[in-house]
Amino acid sequence: MPSSEKKPSRVPMWRGVQVAYFIVALCMFPLAIAGYWAYGNKIPENGGMLPAIYAFHGRDTSRAILALISLLIIINTLSSFQIYGMPMFDDMESKITKRMKKPCPWWLRVILRVMFGYGCFFVAVAIPFLGSFAGLIGGIAVPVTFAYPCLMWIRIKKPKKYSLMWWLNWALGISGIMLTILLVAAGVYVVLDTGIEVSFFKPH
Incomplete structure (x- = not known):
């Protein structure tokens, strides 16, 4: 643009x-x-x-309605994968661009994205019980969304001490950290309480 x-x-x-x-x-x-x-x-x-x-x-x-629902979910999943995978795609392409010192060709971008998709698929098949750790992993990743941006904003913008924005960002950052602790504790409890059925390359 x-x-x-x-x-x-x-x-x-x-x-x-x-x-x-x-x-x-x-x-x-x-x-x-x-x-x-x-x-x-x-x-x-x-x-x-x-x-x-x-x-x-x-x-x-009717089967037509069920098929339509399944199709829409597949489209949503494929679209979401492209969105969430974009940072990884951008990182891979930027590294290749720096190494080659020229723009990454379209065919190489296609290969990189397909290989990344196959890599994710391989991990999903190889470690099917990874979903049992979803709560724990999600809790660990919470600060990236709720805590770090607020604390980084304070560090970069340097708002006036004890101002409204200063208090607001500190409150949100600390709340994000506390939420992380609670979610990690809950994730560990769920894993210990329900147990994990370890089965490599045997998706249910």
Whole structure:
């Protein structure tokens, strides 16, 4: 996107990000709320909402509707993978660009993305019980979203001490750290309480 001092590209890009996240919120939050309202704790342990739909509505719902639901979930998964994998793609491409000292060709970008996808698939098949650690891993990763940005903002922007933004960011940062501790403790408890069935290359 072209950028200049009069018309910096960050303005329309920021608007695009806001609109994109607003659309994502419109899609995800109603689905999560309606799904929990419909099934609650009836969702199977080894699976999500899709197995619940087949378990509770497989007999009284047409195959076309079930196929459409599955197709939409596949599209959503593939799209989400591209979004969450973008930082890794960018990192790989930037390293190759620095090493080759020229732009990364399109065919090499395709190969890198396909190989990364196969790598993720291999890990999922090789370690199928990795989902049991989801809560623990998620708890460890919480500071990246809730704590570090606030503390980094204070370090970079250096707001006036004891000002509203200073207190707000410190409160959010400390809350994120406390939430991390609670989630990690809960994740460890769940792992110890439920146990883990270790089975390499044997997905259920």
